Amino acid sequence: MATELTALLRPIDLFRGLDDDVLGATLAASRRVACQAGGFLFHQGEPAATFYILVHGRVRLSHVTAEGHQVVMRFFNAGDAIGIVAVLAQARYPASAEVIEDADALAWDGSAFNGLMERFPALSYNGLKLVAHRMGEYQDRVRELATERVERRIARALLRLVSQSGRRTDAGIVIDIPLSRQDLAEMTGTTVYTVSRTLTAWEERGIVRSARKRVTVTDPHRLVVIAEDLPGASGAPPDA
Amino acid sequence: MATELTALLRPIDLFRGLDDDVLGATLAASRRVACQAGGFLFHQGEPAATFYILVHGRVRLSHVTAEGHQVVMRFFNAGDAIGIVAVLAQARYPASAEVIEDADALAWDGSAFNGLMERFPALSYNGLKLVAHRMGEYQDRVRELATERVERRIARALLRLVSQSGRRTDAGIVIDIPLSRQDLAEMTGTTVYTVSRTLTAWEERGIVRSARKRVTVTDPHRLVVIAEDLPGASGAPPDA
DNA sequence: CGTATTTTTGAAGCGATTCAATGGACGTGG
DNA sequence: CCACGTCCATTGAATCGCTTCAAAAATACG
Numbered sequence: 299m300a301t302e303l304t305a306l307l308r309p310i311d312l313f314r315g316l317d318d319d320v321l322g323a324t325l326a327a328s329r330r331v332a333c334q335a336g337g338f339l340f341h342q343g344e345p346a347a348t349f350y351i352l353v354h355g356r357v358r359l360s361h362v363t364a365e366g367h368q369v370v371m372r373f374f375n376a377g378d379a380i381g382i383v384a385v386l387a388q389a390r391y392p393a394s395a396e397v398i399e400d401a402d403a404l405a406w407d408g409s410a411f412n413g414l415m416e417r418f419p420a421l422s423y424n425g426l427k428l429v430a431h432r433m434g435e436y437q438d439r440v441r442e443l444a445t446e447r448v449e450r451r452i453a454r455a456l457l458r459l460v461s462q463s464g465r466r467t468d469a470g471i472v473i474d475i476p477l478s479r480q481d482l483a484e485m486t487g488t489t490v491y492t493v494s495r496t497l498t499a500w501e502e503r504g505i506v507r508s509a510r511k512r513v514t515v516t517d518p519h520r521l522v523v524i525a526e527d528l529p530g531a532s533g534a535p536p537d538a
Numbered sequence: 539m540a541t542e543l544t545a546l547l548r549p550i551d552l553f554r555g556l557d558d559d560v561l562g563a564t565l566a567a568s569r570r571v572a573c574q575a576g577g578f579l580f581h582q583g584e585p586a587a588t589f590y591i592l593v594h595g596r597v598r599l600s601h602v603t604a605e606g607h608q609v610v611m612r613f614f615n616a617g618d619a620i621g622i623v624a625v626l627a628q629a630r631y632p633a634s635a636e637v638i639e640d641a642d643a644l645a646w647d648g649s650a651f652n653g654l655m656e657r658f659p660a661l662s663y664n665g666l667k668l669v670a671h672r673m674g675e676y677q678d679r680v681r682e683l684a685t686e687r688v689e690r691r692i693a694r695a696l697l698r699l700v701s702q703s704g705r706r707t708d709a710g711i712v713i714d715i716p717l718s719r720q721d722l723a724e725m726t727g728t729t730v731y732t733v734s735r736t737l738t739a740w741e742e743r744g745i746v747r748s749a750r751k752r753v754t755v756t757d758p759h760r761l762v763v764i765a766e767d768l769p770g771a772s773g774a775p776p777d778a
Numbered sequence: 779c780g781t782a783t784t785t786t787t788g789a790a791g792c793g794a795t796t797c798a799a800t801g802g803a804c805g806t807g808g
Numbered sequence: 809c810c811a812c813g814t815c816c817a818t819t820g821a822a823t824c825g826c827t828t829c830a831a832a833a834a835t836a837c838g
Contacts, residue, residue, distance in 0.1 A: 361677075361681055363681060365685070365767055367684075367685040369680070369684050369685060371677065383670045384670075386666050386667060387667055387670035387671050387674065388667070389670075389671075389674065392677055393677075415659070416659065419655070419656065419662060422659060422662045422663050422666055423655060423656075423662050426626050426662055426665055426666045426669060427626060427627055427628070429666060429670050429673060430623045430626045430627035430669050431627050431629075433623055433627075433672065433673040434623070434629065434632060436676040436677055436680055437601075437611065437632055437633075437676055439680050440611070440676055440679050440680055440683065441601055441603060441609050443680065443683035443684060443727060444609050444683055444724075444727030445603050445605070445607040445609060445727065447825075447826095448825080448826070478783095478784070478785090479784075479785065479786095480784080480785095486684075487683060487684030487685065488826075488827085489826080489827060489828080490784090490785080490786095491785095491786085491787085491826090491827075491828080492825090492826065492827075493785095494784095494785060494786055494787085495786085495787085497785095498785095498786075498787090508785095509835090510784060510785075510834085510835055510836070511784080526604070527604065527605055687793075687794095688794070718815095718816070718817090719816075719817065719818095720816080720817095728794075728795085729794080729795060729796080730816090730817080730818095731794090731796080731797095731817095731818085732793095732794060732795075733817095734816095734818055734819085735794095735819080737817095738817095738819090750802085750803055750804075750815090750816060
């Protein structure tokens with residue numbers, strides 16, 4: 299039974315290149331956790347005691363500011379490590395992890411994982427690369443928020459979601475997450491109203507199709523054009 | 539001669555708790571680099587081959603977007619590790635490191651440092667914590683840019699600079715970095731004009747004093763009030 | 779079939795940007 | 809030491825992108 303789980307862990311970045319016995323020991327230190335939609339893996343402000351690898355389901359990581367503004371930091375899919383940065387930094391969780399599709403995860407105790415990292419340095423090396431990579435994503439968002447307009451930020455957020463959680467259908471690429479306008483607004487630092495207006499405008503131009511808590515990108519190429527400030531970002535299709 | 543350098547490295551987070559021989563081996567793998575104001579330690583887009591620990595001087599890390607917008611990511615002081623995230627992630631430098639006060643640094647080759655981390659796991663563990671901590675700062679900025687108004691962002695940026703590079707004088711806390719309005723604008727995602735207006739308004743209220751490339755915080759408490767949305771953030775002093 | 783949630787839309791207002799032009803500080807060379 | 813050019817900072821006026829508030833429409837759910 300453990301073998302099928304090792305097969306599960308092997309493709310995950312954090313465990314890349316580990317020997318079977320290391321993987322086995324790591325797995326032995328984990329416990330299985332299930333949580334249904336609406337529940338939380340952890341709450342913002344709690345001491346970061348355990349981190350998770352999502353096996354099934356989807357999780358939204360969001361922060362509430364002192365004034366009550368929500369900020370959606372990101373979404374997690376199967377295979378993603380959740381809360382690992384806070385655990386490694388031995389800090390408090392900076393955000394809350396809400397399960398938005400019934401989830402099934404492996405959980406590690408922070409102190410136990412520290413022990414594992416001591417025994418198997420490859421683990422902490424992998425952790426390092428994971429955190430460094432994730433940090434790059436936040437740097438990108440800082441740049442984005444500091445220099446770009448709302449429309450482009452929304453376009454980029456959608457494209458990110460497409461690459462993380464997109465699923466091809468004949469109608470286009472559907473973002474396979476229950477995604478409200480509110481979520482998109484909180485990801486891009488704008489309001490529900492602006493997101494709604496933007497999506498409607500794009501829908502009229504045939505770039506996306508949207509329904510309640512669901513967005514389908516029908517013309518990814520033109521979305522990229524908007525996101526990257528290539529010529530022809532507004533109005534009629536270029537060169538037509 | 540190496541002993542004085544080990545004393546230099548010891549208080550640095552990355553080398554915390556390392557034995558003398560480890561520190562010695564680490565030091566042996568480094569080389570000394572000097573760079574005067576106006577020069578660059580590295581440029582955005584180059585493969586991240588080496589990282590630095592600043593011994594003396596000051597460095598500004600900034601990114602230029604495809605459209606030519608500059609974004610100042612942060613400043614570095616003596617003791618800070620520069621470029622380490624990109625090196626550990628084996629990526630390209632996401633930003634350029636410009637020396638703004640004559641600098642003197644220790645440099646490590648990425649591959650050499652990887653070898654050191656393999657031999658001395660404590661190094662990669664420390665690196666992990668360093669990167670995790672730094673990532674938290676970027677998460678904070680994402681939240682800030684997504685939810686807060688310009689005036690508050692500028693206040694927060696100043697307070698951050700005060701804690702990183704502040705020096706007490708009898709006139710207040712002077713930020714010990716050549717800091718133009720442009721820099722502040724590029725740190726907070728706004729324009730020179732807005733920064734200038736904001737600083738003059740604050741100067742009229744006695745919160746800061748500013749000169750060319752120089753800002754002194756005369757009333758840190760009231761700056762905190764602005765940064766944190768406590769009562770009395772605008773207009774007359776509270777309870778007067 | 780009614781209620782709650784999500785989404786849309788309109789209109790008003792403001793914060794911040796943009797552009798243009800002036801003013802002041804600094805360094806340099808005569 | 810003053811004159812000059814350069815860089816940096818300020819200020820005003822116009823504009824605009826986006827928010828805000830209010831209300832209705834659409835969709836899901838019990």
